[in-house]
Amino acid sequence: MLQRILGAVLAVAGLAAIAFGVATATVLRESDTVVATARPVGDGTLVVTDPGVLDLVDADVTVTASVPAGQEVTVVVGRDVDVLGWLDGDPYTRVTGLADWDTLATSEVTAENPDEDVDEEAAEDAEASEEAEEVELPDPAGSDMWITELTAADEVSLRWNDRPGPWMLLAAGTGAAPAEATEDEDAEATEGEGAADEEAIEDEASDADAVAPTLELTWDREVSAPLLWPAVGLGGLLLVAGVVLLFTGGRKRKTTRGRRSAAGAAVPAGAAPAASPAAAGDSPSDPDSPSSPDSSFGPTGAPTWSESTAGPIWPAAVDGPEPVRTAASPVVPAPGTDDADPHGARDAADEEDSGTDPVPVAGRFSRRSRLRPTRSAPEVPLHDLEEPQSGAPAPEPWPTEPPATTTGSLPILPDGRPLTRRELRRLEEERRAGERSGMSRALRALTGQTPVVPPADASPPAGDDVPPAASGRRAAAWRETWGFDAGAGGQDASQHDSTDGGTR
Amino acid sequence: MTARNTRVVRRASAAVGVAATVALLAGCAEELPTPVADEPFTGPVLTVEQETAVVQDVATVLDEAREQEDPKLLRDRVGGSAFEVRKSQLQVAKVRGDDSLVTQIPTDLSAMIVPTTETWPRVSYTITQPTENLEVPRLVAYQQQSARENYKLWSWVQLIPGTTMPNFADPEAIGSEEVAPDDDSLAVTPTEAVAQYADLVAKGTEESEYADAFELPEESQDLVMRIQADARNVREADTFDAADGRYRLTFVARDKPIAVRTSDGGAVVMGVLDGNVRLDVEEGGTIPPLTETQSALLDGEDETNELYVEYTDQVALYVPPAGSEEPVRPLGYSHVAVAAANEIPKERNTDREEPDGE
Numbered sequence: 001m002l003q004r005i006l007g008a009v010l011a012v013a014g015l016a017a018i019a020f021g022v023a024t025a026t027v028l029r030e031s032d033t034v035v036a037t038a039r040p041v042g043d044g045t046l047v048v049t050d051p052g053v054l055d056l057v058d059a060d061v062t063v064t065a066s067v068p069a070g071q072e073v074t075v076v077v078g079r080d081v082d083v084l085g086w087l088d089g090d091p092y093t094r095v096t097g098l099a100d101w102d103t104l105a106t107s108e109v110t111a112e113n114p115d116e117d118v119d120e121e122a123a124e125d126a127e128a129s130e131e132a133e134e135v136e137l138p139d140p141a142g143s144d145m146w147i148t149e150l151t152a153a154d155e156v157s158l159r160w161n162d163r164p165g166p167w168m169l170l171a172a173g174t175g176a177a178p179a180e181a182t183e184d185e186d187a188e189a190t191e192g193e194g195a196a197d198e199e200a201i202e203d204e205a206s207d208a209d210a211v212a213p214t215l216e217l218t219w220d221r222e223v224s225a226p227l228l229w230p231a232v233g234l235g236g237l238l239l240v241a242g243v244v245l246l247f248t249g250g251r252k253r254k255t256t257r258g259r260r261s262a263a264g265a266a267v268p269a270g271a272a273p274a275a276s277p278a279a280a281g282d283s284p285s286d287p288d289s290p291s292s293p294d295s296s297f298g299p300t301g302a303p304t305w306s307e308s309t310a311g312p313i314w315p316a317a318v319d320g321p322e323p324v325r326t327a328a329s330p331v332v333p334a335p336g337t338d339d340a341d342p343h344g345a346r347d348a349a350d351e352e353d354s355g356t357d358p359v360p361v362a363g364r365f366s367r368r369s370r371l372r373p374t375r376s377a378p379e380v381p382l383h384d385l386e387e388p389q390s391g392a393p394a395p396e397p398w399p400t401e402p403p404a405t406t407t408g409s410l411p412i413l414p415d416g417r418p419l420t421r422r423e424l425r426r427l428e429e430e431r432r433a434g435e436r437s438g439m440s441r442a443l444r445a446l447t448g449q450t451p452v453v454p455p456a457d458a459s460p461p462a463g464d465d466v467p468p469a470a471s472g473r474r475a476a477a478w479r480e481t482w483g484f485d486a487g488a489g490g491q492d493a494s495q496h497d498s499t500d501g502g503t504r
Numbered sequence: 505m506t507a508r509n510t511r512v513v514r515r516a517s518a519a520v521g522v523a524a525t526v527a528l529l530a531g532c533a534e535e536l537p538t539p540v541a542d543e544p545f546t547g548p549v550l551t552v553e554q555e556t557a558v559v560q561d562v563a564t565v566l567d568e569a570r571e572q573e574d575p576k577l578l579r580d581r582v583g584g585s586a587f588e589v590r591k592s593q594l595q596v597a598k599v600r601g602d603d604s605l606v607t608q609i610p611t612d613l614s615a616m617i618v619p620t621t622e623t624w625p626r627v628s629y630t631i632t633q634p635t636e637n638l639e640v641p642r643l644v645a646y647q648q649q650s651a652r653e654n655y656k657l658w659s660w661v662q663l664i665p666g667t668t669m670p671n672f673a674d675p676e677a678i679g680s681e682e683v684a685p686d687d688d689s690l691a692v693t694p695t696e697a698v699a700q701y702a703d704l705v706a707k708g709t710e711e712s713e714y715a716d717a718f719e720l721p722e723e724s725q726d727l728v729m730r731i732q733a734d735a736r737n738v739r740e741a742d743t744f745d746a747a748d749g750r751y752r753l754t755f756v757a758r759d760k761p762i763a764v765r766t767s768d769g770g771a772v773v774m775g776v777l778d779g780n781v782r783l784d785v786e787e788g789g790t791i792p793p794l795t796e797t798q799s800a801l802l803d804g805e806d807e808t809n810e811l812y813v814e815y816t817d818q819v820a821l822y823v824p825p826a827g828s829e830e831p832v833r834p835l836g837y838s839h840v841a842v843a844a845a846n847e848i849p850k851e852r853n854t855d856r857e858e859p860d861g862e
Contacts, residue, residue, distance in 0.1 A: 052539030079545050081622045085651035098536045144550070144558050144654045166541040 007245025014239030021231025034058075034219045036098055040212030042108030044091035045137060045173040047212050051080045051166030053095055053104075057219035059162035065171040065213035066155040073213045074139060075158045075171045076146040083168040086145070090138050093212055104217065137210055139174045175210040421475045428474055548618035548679030555616050555628055555675070558646055558655045563611045566590070566657070570606055573598040583656035584647060585758075585776040588816050590657075592801070592842035599800040607838065608635045609642055609660060617672045617764055617772075620679035625649045627658065627682065627762045629772075631669060640665055643820050643836055645762055645774050659762070659774050661820040661836035665724045669835065670766040670822055683763035683771040690771055690823045692717070694763040697823045697832055698775030699756075701728075705777060705817075706755040708732040719831040727819055727837035731755070731779075738783065738794070747785040754854045755779035755817070769825035772835065778853045779815040793844065801844035814843035814853045 034057045040047055047065070054061050054077070067073045078086070089112035099105040141151045147167070150156045151174075160169070419427070550558070565581035575591040582590055590606075597603035610632040617629035627647045634641050640662045647658035663669070673680045685695045692700065700714040705728050709715040720726050725733070731753065738744055738751045761775030783791050790807040793799035798813055818838040824830035843853075 050539050051541035056537050056539055079549070080541070081545065082549070082651065085624065088651055097539045100536065138652075142654070143652075144554055144561075144648065145651070147551070147554075164542055165545050166543075 001249070003245050004249035007242045007247075007249055009242065010238045010245060011242025014235040014237065014242055017231050017235030017238060019235075021225075021228045021235060024231065025225035025228040029225055030223050032220060032223055034101055034217075034221055036102055036104045036217050038093070038095045038104035038106050038215040038217075040093040040214065041106050042091060042093060043111065044093065044109075045175075045210045045212045046087065046090060046092035047095060047106075047171045047215050048083060048087065048092050048109075049095040049169040049215070049217075050097070051168055053097060053217075054160055054167055054169055055162035056098060056217075058221050060220060061160050061162070062157060062218040063160060063169060063171075064155060064157045064216040064218070066216070067173045067211060067213045068209070069154055071176055071210060072151060072153050072174045073156050073171065074141045074149065074151040074174055075156050075169065075213075076140045076143070076149040077158070077160055077167055077169050078143075078146045080166040080168045082143075082145040083170050086138075086140060086143065086170070095215060104215065137175050138172060140170050140172050141174070169215075171213045171215055173210045173213050425475055545622075546620070547677060548620055548675055549622070549626055550618050550628055552616060552618075552676055555618055555630070556613075558628070559611050559613065559630055559644075562646065562655070562657045563609060566609060569594060570597070570603055573603070581654065581656050583649070584658040585816055585818050586645075586657045586659050588842055589818065589838065589840045592816070592840060596797050596800040599803055600796065605797060607642075607660065607662075607840075608639065609644060609657070610635050614641060615669070615672070616675040618675040618679050619682050619764065621682045624651055626655075627764065628655065629764060629774075631663075640836075643669075643772075643774070647762065659776070659818045661774065661818050661838045663820075663836040664721050664726050664834060666721060667833075667835050670768060670770060670772065672764070672766055681765040683765050683773075685760050685763065687763065687771070689769065689826050691826055691828055691830070691832065692823060694761045694771060694773040694775070694823065695757075695759060697773050697821050698758075698761045698777070698819065701775070701819060701821060701832070701834065702755045702757040702777045702779075704728050705731055706753055706779070708735075717832055719833050721834070726834040727777075727817060727839060728834070730837075730839060734794075735781075744785070747789045749783060749785040749789075749791075752782045753779065754782075754852070755815075756854045763823075766822070770828070770830075771823050773821045773823055775819055775821070777815070777817040777819060779817055780852050780854055781811075781813045781815070782848045783811040784848065785809045795841070797841045798844045801841060802846060805846045808846040810845075810847045812845040812848045812852075813841050816840060816842045816853075 038047060038049075054063075063075060065073050065075045076083075087109075091111040092109050094107045094109050096105045096107055140146065141149060143149075148158065148160070150158050158169075160167075562581045565578060569575060569577035569582075569590070573594050575587075575594045578587055578590055578594075593606045594603075597606050612633040613630045614633050615631040617631075619626050619628055621627075625647050627645055629646070630644045632642045632644060642660050643663055644657065645659040646655040648655045683690070683694060686693050690697075700712075700717060704712040704714050704718060706712075709720065709728065709732075718728075720728055735751050735753060738749070744751070755777045756779070758776040758778060761773050763771045763773040765771055785791055787809060789809045791809060791811040792807055793802055793811065794813075798811075801813075817840070820835040820837070822833040822835055824832070
């Protein structure tokens with residue numbers, strides 16, 4: 001049950017992680033554009049951006065300056081020195097950066113000497129009055145210094161591609177749009193004095209309403225979703241792990257149910273089998289005996305092994321877990337009970353169980369422990385090989401796989417081949433003891449084998465006095481796996497020892 | 505069992521949700537960028553496009569004023585000595601009904617000299633191509649007096665034929681340094697150079713103490729030769745001599761010439777000479793205007809025994825760097841009469857400049 005809970009949690013967590021990852025790249029993804037607005041502060045009709053503001057977010061920026069309807073607005077970009085020189089003491093709104101992602105930070109710059117300028121201009125000559133007005137309403141339009149310049153009524157939009165240097169943007173509200181057209185020397189020269197004055201008055205009235213434009217800076221920006229693939233990857237792993245746990249949990253319940261229904265005798269026998277598959281399982285994973293175990297085991301464990309490791313079996317396992325179980329359990333008891341007569345024991349076991357796998361077991365034992373000469377075995381393995389591939393074999397991997405990876409290979413591989421039979425046996429016993437004592441609970445949680453093991457363990461310890469019997473059989477299996485071929489007897493063992501010695 | 509199961513699942517999913525939220529918030533808390541100003545500009549203050557636009561704008565204004573014969577139209581784009589000269593030229597053209605004496609300023613350029621000056625005034629220069637009727641190229645100065653004003657045609661000279669212009673820094677990438685009127689990195693300061701040249705113009709190569717400092721062109725006329733030749737022509741005329749005529753001339757330099765650094769560390773200096781020519785003959789005699797321009801400037805005034813003509817002459821000099829053995833070279837000039845009278849006034853355009861002239 002715990003297993004299933006864990007599986008569910010993992011699966012949910014995995015799904016959540018995947019969903020989150022996808023979300024970061026979709027709904028949670030930040031906007032591709034940054035739009036920040038600056039509202040003018042203080043006096044003046046000018047708004048100026050500090051150097052570096054235009055390319056704050058991205059090199060390309062779209063600047064939109066808007067003024068109340070009916071007024072005209074001008075936007076220019078110039079070198080910082082030029083813009084500051086042009087401002088020349090006039091009050092303006094300084095845009096210093098971003099206050100937040102939607103708002104530009106502004107500060108007010110007050111006039112330094114506005115009156116002085118006006119006085120100077122007024123004193124000049126006939127056009128003094130109009131020039132004085134221009135001073136009050138500074139209009140940057142038309143200067144040679146600007147790199148780019150746009151003037152329009154109500155609203156003007158300027159695209160700026162950043163280039164090296166401290167560029168500044170200057171936006172100015174320049175008063176009523178239509179009045180501008182008549183306000184020049186032509187008008188004064190060609191029209192009467194009175195007309196010019198009237199226009200000047202009109203200008204004054206409308207200019208009084210002139211306000212600094214509201215700036216809106218729009219940048220495109222690259223929005224990455226750095227969490228997407230990590231989250232999806234992690235989620236996928238969690239999900240797979242969770243699903244695996246869920247399946248094994250479900251399977252375990254089924255198997256226990258099945259076993260109960262099968263037979264009471266099967267349970268004690270099943271204990272031994274659990275061990276044997278484990279032993280058998282070692283062989284495949286072991287590099288030293290790659291070919292022989294596979295072929296010899298072929299009928300029983302090998303085919304299933306190869307398949308289980310390959311992975312395709314997993315789905316199959318769902319289909320036919322029960323047969324496998326039953327098949328597996330008999331295999332072990334047979335050897336465990338009858339060391340001398342594995343065939344008979346196996347047969348008996350087969351008969352007890354579903355009887356699907358008996359042949360392979362026989363083949364294995366005959367081939368390995370007895371004599372290689374047993375040629376009847378190959379035929380059987382072939383059948384089995386075919387069968388497993390068709391889908392039936394799937395069940396076997398379940399019980400065998402986990403022990404295989406965990407038990408046998410670990411101690412042996414690192415040492416090379418120093419383990420004696422006794423040591424092997426002890427290891428095996430320790431493993432079983434560990435299973436019993438809960439040392440390998442995690443393993444069980446993963447594999448769902450718990451029920452199988454305890455009963456199996458119960459019997460082997462009893463036969464501890466008879467090492468040659470239960471453990472001997474296992475040892476034989478090991479030896480075969482590793483090429484010792486000791487299971488049969490002293491002769492074989494000695495032979496193999498010699499060969500082994502050679503390898504040593 | 506199932507209850508516990510779901511509870512666990514719920515707890516787990518809650519945990520996942522919290523983790524996801526935290527991660528999300530972390531993602532949102534991206535730092536606001538702060539403006540970083542790039543390196544200050546060091547190059548030319550105008551791009552080639554801007555300079556071209558200035559030249560075009562000025563040319564447009566010049567053409568319009570010329571067509572309308574209205575000097576007022578020049579105000580936006582013409583200033584300094586150029587305005588005085590142009591205004592006079594337009595007035596003359598109007599009187600004569602012929603604008604052939606109005607100096608053409610071609611817009612086709614052979615070179616640009618763009619300043620690096622960060623303050624005002626700023627001056628940029630151009631060297632034009634020859635005009636349509638193959639008059640010599642002009643060296644033209646455009647000055648921006650303040651940030652709120654535009655570049656104005658400030659001064660021009662016709663280059664002396666055969667003159668080799670010094671090299672200037674690349675106007676696109678580097679820009680040329682402005683040289684102060686009292687800059688002492690030159691053989692002589694710009695102010696001194698123009699003053700000495702004025703002295704040379706007024707006194708001629710034989711009398712001026714500065715004659716050795718200048719290398720005047722041999723095969724073509726510069727301002728010195730031109731004015732001295734004019735004077736000689738009048739003085740040597742038999743009738744003029746017989747009438748006990750006097751031909752006196754004065755040329756003095758205005759202060760604050762504009763100057764720009766050349767590649768070799770020298771400078772090209774553009775200055776203005778105020779000059780006047782005073783002729784008088786014995787009582788009862790008459791002096792007719794010597795040129796069409798003068799007659800136009802007199803505009804129908806009766807001829808008397810006196811003639812007074814004022815000039816505003818724009819000159820350009822090459823001044824070598826300090827320590828150089830090279831002499832100062834005149835590059836070009838513009839010699840235009842801007843006023844004339846049938847009597848010699850007591851106040852003349854050179855009066856205030858007298859101290860500088862010596």
